Amino acid sequence: MPALPSGTSSTQARQIQRALNEKTGASLKIDGQFGPLSISALQKYQSQIGVPVSGIYDSATQAILAPFMAQKYLGAAAFQQAAAKLGVDVATVQAVCQVEAKGAGFLDNGQCIILFERAQLYRQLVPLLPSAKLSQLVSQYPTLINTTAGAYLGGAAEWTRLSQAQQIIKGGGVDPGVAYRACSWGLFQIMGYWFAELGYANVTDYVNAMQMSESHQLDAFVRFVTNMNSGAMLRYLKAKDWLHFALQYNGQAAVTMNNYPQKLQDAYAALMRVDP
Known part of the structure; x- marks a missing residue:
């Protein structure tokens, strides 16, 4: 059997x-x-x-x-709900998910997929610490606090990096939750520092939502597209203007390097052939 x-x-x-x-x-x-x-x-x-x-x-x-x-995990109902909120067809949401999202929103151990950004932590700490103290931390912990991006380990090791960074800044008198802002979260890797723009009361609420389900991660994407840049991203998505949507979502450098507009157009066309 x-x-x-x-x-x-x-x-x-x-x-x-x-x-x-x-x-x-x-x-x-x-x-x-x-x-x-x-x-x-x-x-x-x-x-x-x-x-x-x-x-x-x-x-x-x-x-x-x-x-x-x-x-x-994401299912058909979540895509339908997201499409309804955005005012687009389901294939549009699925196409963006295929191209822009990670393959899954969670690691094998059930933790949310994250990427810890040392340069973003540095930027978050600039208004919170004296410059001499911040420079000292960069010198002592360059893989965790730095002016440039890098030192990624991937997978569960990113959680280890986050935990280490939290201990370091806590020792400096900074709320360890600040390090959450320096991570990108879930399927769509939306940065923690966008929590307010996404409608969350604080970064911890955002992190808790990302840890709950891929549906919550998809909802964060819906909020991001809806709320950012005075709704320009949503207008481009509704018009299926893949170039300008990708420029808004990814930035010029990433669009040039990865050809996101063509990938989005191709993904949408393939989905429409399967389910016109």
Whole structure:
């Protein structure tokens, strides 16, 4: 008997693999191919939750895991809600997500994907610390506080960098939450320092939302597009003016380097061919 029910799509299989990685500590390749390693992780999860260890994604297992996946990962309903808020078609939102977003909003361990920006932390600290103290920190901790970008490690190691930076600035009398502003968060990697423009009361509320679900991360993108630059970004998105949308969203240098307008146009065209 197959481990997954008949009719399970590759997308659904990948979500199950993602959930099993988080719930069991497995390191499954998220490929939708539910082979022996995936079955072993499923059995481990079944043992954890106290249901029969069948190695089959049966109704007892689904009753517990499916609600978790529906809450945490992006689904059709989230795209529809985002499209309605923006006043665009679903394919437009999906195209931007394909091109601009990370492949997933969470690491295997369930933490939100982040990128800690040492140069942004420096900028956040400029009004908070005497210049001599800030220069001392740059000299002591150049990989964490610097005038230039860099020293990225990726994955869970970015959380380690964030934690280290928080301890350093706390020792200097600065609220460790300031370091949250120096990170980009979730699927769309929106910087923490935009929290107010996105409608969050403080950066901690923004971080908590990004940690909850990919739907919350998509909602942050909706807020970003709607609120920034007096609505210009949203106007370009509605008009499917991919060049000017990408210039607003990515900046000139990134557009030149990565050809985002063409990628957005191609992604949208492909989605419309699949679901016109």
